[in-house]
Amino acid sequence: MEIDDDVYINKNLTMEGDFQRKKQPSRCVNVCLGLLCAILLAGNIAQIIYCNKNHLQISYNSLWKEKEQLKTSCNTLQKEKENLQTNCKIVCQTGWFKFDISCYFVSTLKKNWTLSRQDCITRGADLVSIDGMDEQEFVHGLLRTGQNAWIGLTDSLKEGTWMWVDGEPVTTSYWQPGQPNSYNGNQDCGEMVEKSGMGEWNDDGCFAEQIWICEK
Structure with missing residues (x-):
């Protein structure tokens, strides 16, 4: 198809x-x-x-x-x-010793802890408070051989709770071995003990008379 x-x-x-x-x-x-x-x-x-x-x-x-x-x-x-x-601005008056930002006074008289503190206050200061190794060494260096001196340390408010006079707790301490022992239950004030090295602390009766160190 x-x-x-x-x-x-x-x-x-x-x-x-x-x-x-x-x-x-x-x-x-x-x-x-x-x-x-x-x-x-x-x-x-x-x-x-x-x-x-x-x-x-x-x-x-x-x-x-x-x-x-x-x-x-x-x-x-x-x-x-x-x-x-x-x-740099701090200038310590005659008879005072400068360390860091504070001035320190060492008494020549001897009084109990309470009267020692009162003397510091009248000088515009207070008993020394120590917050470190450098200051501990410095304060210890202010003592003569065999001297003890009151410092601003006490447990008079609460037995066994040591405080500085400015109300600060003790965070670093330099107690002698076995101290504080509150001998006879009547040792509520702290002292710096002159000893080889950087010195040590001891608790003593606040009524004892000795020299003291002020700080301002």
Whole structure:
């Protein structure tokens, strides 16, 4: 059977169009692919933003810690500066000995602990309070060989609880071995005992008479 040329050509064109449509993705597929790419791209951007945000937060926290450390260092340096300025301005009057930011007076008379303290107060001072090894060595160096001297140490308010006259608790002590022992239950005042090294403390009856050391 003979096929009309026009019919044959049209049929071939139709088949070729169908073939081309089958080879190319549909519009729906293109749209879906576009959306998928957009989602993936948005996810990557979000991840990048999240990572950058975390990095910035870590950097901020680190800078904040550095700021606080610098602030603390600055405060410490400021206090040291003030102490140095104060120390430089301190001039002890005649008969007083200077150490750090304090002046010390050693009596030549002998009195009981209460009267000794009263004498210090009339001089604008109080019996010495010792808060470290350097001061302990200095105060001990003010004594002559074999001397004992009253210091601002007492447990008269509560037996066994030793306090300085300014109300501060004793945090560092230099008691003789076995002291304080409150011998006969009547030793409520502290004294510096001259001894080789940096001296030691002993408890004694507040009624005993000996020299004393003032601090202001």
